[in-house]
Amino acid sequence: MSQDLRSYLELIRRKQPDDLLTVAREVDPAFELTAVVAKLEQEAKRRPILLFEKVKGSKFPVLTNLHASRSRLALAMNVQPEGMQRSYLRSMEKPISPKLVSRAPVKDVVLTGKRINLYDLPQIVHHEGDAGPYFTAAISFAKDPAEEIWNCAYNRLMIKGRDTTSIHLTSAKHLWEFYRRAEAQGQPLPVAFAFGVHPAIALGALAIGSIDEDERGVMGALLGEPLELVRCETSDLLVPAHAELVIEAEILPQERTAEGPFGEFTGYSLGERQREVVKVRAITHRKAAIFQDISVAHLDHLLLSTIPIEANLYRAVRSMVPSVKAVRVPAPFTCYVSIEQRVPGQAKNAMLAVLGADLYMKRVVIVDHDVDVFNDRQVNWAIATRCQPDRDITVVSNARGSDLDPSTKEDGHTAKWGVDATAKPSLAAYVPRNRIPPAVWKRIKLKDFSS
Numbered sequence: 490m491s492q493d494l495r496s497y498l499e500l501i502r503r504k505q506p507d508d509l510l511t512v513a514r515e516v517d518p519a520f521e522l523t524a525v526v527a528k529l530e531q532e533a534k535r536r537p538i539l540l541f542e543k544v545k546g547s548k549f550p551v552l553t554n555l556h557a558s559r560s561r562l563a564l565a566m567n568v569q570p571e572g573m574q575r576s577y578l579r580s581m582e583k584p585i586s587p588k589l590v591s592r593a594p595v596k597d598v599v600l601t602g603k604r605i606n607l608y609d610l611p612q613i614v615h616h617e618g619d620a621g622p623y624f625t626a627a628i629s630f631a632k633d634p635a636e637e638i639w640n641c642a643y644n645r646l647m648i649k650g651r652d653t654t655s656i657h658l659t660s661a662k663h664l665w666e667f668y669r670r671a672e673a674q675g676q677p678l679p680v681a682f683a684f685g686v687h688p689a690i691a692l693g694a695l696a697i698g699s700i701d702e703d704e705r706g707v708m709g710a711l712l713g714e715p716l717e718l719v720r721c722e723t724s725d726l727l728v729p730a731h732a733e734l735v736i737e738a739e740i741l742p743q744e745r746t747a748e749g750p751f752g753e754f755t756g757y758s759l760g761e762r763q764r765e766v767v768k769v770r771a772i773t774h775r776k777a778a779i780f781q782d783i784s785v786a787h788l789d790h791l792l793l794s795t796i797p798i799e800a801n802l803y804r805a806v807r808s809m810v811p812s813v814k815a816v817r818v819p820a821p822f823t824c825y826v827s828i829e830q831r832v833p834g835q836a837k838n839a840m841l842a843v844l845g846a847d848l849y850m851k852r853v854v855i856v857d858h859d860v861d862v863f864n865d866r867q868v869n870w871a872i873a874t875r876c877q878p879d880r881d882i883t884v885v886s887n888a889r890g891s892d893l894d895p896s897t898k899e900d901g902h903t904a905k906w907g908v909d910a911t912a913k914p915s916l917a918a919y920v921p922r923n924r925i926p927p928a929v930w931k932r933i934k935l936k937d938f939s940s
């Protein structure tokens with residue numbers, strides 16, 4: 490069995506042992522875990538997986554920073570880092586259906602009723618000003634109240650009581666849509682949250698697509714075998730049999746509670762909002778379960794989400810512009826696309842494809858294929874030298890975007906813009922770029938000029 494977190498950690502110990510740092514000394518869950526992640530990254534230029542064996546106030550060890558390296562994510566997908574996007578796209582195109590099993594390690598310990606106590610779990614506070622401890626590595630597993638449509642996503646939970654949390658549901662995303670359908674009937678929405686999973690499962694949870702595209706099939710394809718699921722104790726939901734820990738719960742209808750402030754993935758601490766309420770019905774976990782955390786807005790979070798987002802945007806642009814070359818998401822809400830433009834208008838089509846394929850996308854820059862989208866300087870050069878703002882900028886007003894963008898007047902209600910930084914009327918007809926005559930380039934041998 491190779492679809493659990495433990496087998497992945499074994500693989501890391503064998504293949505990339507420097508990527509795992511086990512910390513034996515006790516740490517305070519208030520700020521210290523995030524501080525170690527950030528300091529290692531900024532001062533030591535290291536981003537190992539961190540396993541904190543002793544976390545004050547809880548018997549559970551905490552694993553964090555699991556996804557903070559491209560090579561580790563590639564290892565989870567069993568490909569080279571350069572092949573990740575292709576492999577992710579293949580997994581979206583050829584999903585593998587999950588399989589139901591009856592025996593599952595995640596049921597080693599089953600806690601219901603009075604034995605439920607979220608304060609037994611690590612109470613991790615990430616950034617200054619956060620309203621309290623949050624669970625940030627929870628993958629939601631839910632089902633449409635009326636149809637056989639299943640969904641997975643990451644949703645952070647703020648701990649509000651022994652059996653209560655709040656949840657952040659981005660408006661117009663899939664879990665929010667399920668919840669609105671249940672709430673309209675006056676019904677709670679059952680949802681289960683899995684913690685401590687193989688990174689292929691984490692990557693699959695973030696697949697972007699239509700509401701009826703099942704993330705669990707992407708997880709299976711990324712794992713190379715069907716995801717093994719087991720039935721919940723308190724609902725008909727299905728959860729990964731090999732997760733370290735599962736919280737079974739319901740999102741209550743017609744109830745809201747104060748949530749935040751919270752340091753968001755955008756790098757800003759957003760203020761208090763009214764959000765939905767989660768009642769916990771059971772906690773199940775493996776023996777000696779490892780609890781998982783993600784430091785919000787750090788690489789653990791950002792790398793994990795970027796690969797699925799870029800793969801989906803590449804897919805969307807390719808369906809409009811077959812000669813697309815590369816897609817990159819360099820910052821929140823931002824996308825760079827390079828295309829080999831064969832006829833005028835394709836840049837605009839690429840722009841519309843990006844804005845239409847991902848709720849979060851707000852700024853799109855389209856460049857020609859001679860520009861490397863992974864080089865910010867080159868993208869800026871193209872914007873500066875191939876673009877006339879009054880002609881080449883498109884603004885779309887009154888659209889829906891991220892409710893965590895602090896620049897909007899009303900949460901999530903946003904304008905979007907596209908920049909066509911391709912050469913007009915075409916790259917071939919544009920003023921030529923400087924170049925050294927090829928014959929001279931070939932003739933010059935550097936060794937003749939260095940003494």
Ligand SMILES: Cc1cc2nc3c(=O)[nH]c(=O)nc-3n(C[C@H](O)[C@H](O)[C@H](O)COP(=O)(O)O)c2cc1C
Pocket residue numbers: 625626640641642643644645646656657658659662663664694695696697698783790793794
């Ligand atoms: C660590 C992490 C935390 C996240 N937290 C939230 C959250 O609290 N609320 C939310 O709506 N999306 C959150 N997201 C983003 C969603 O999981 C992501 O947009 C997902 O694709 C949505 O699923 P859907 O397309 O099926 O609706 C988070 C992502 C990551 C990686």
Ligand SMILES: [Mn+2]
Pocket residue numbers: 640641663696698699700702704
């Ligand atoms: Mn979905």
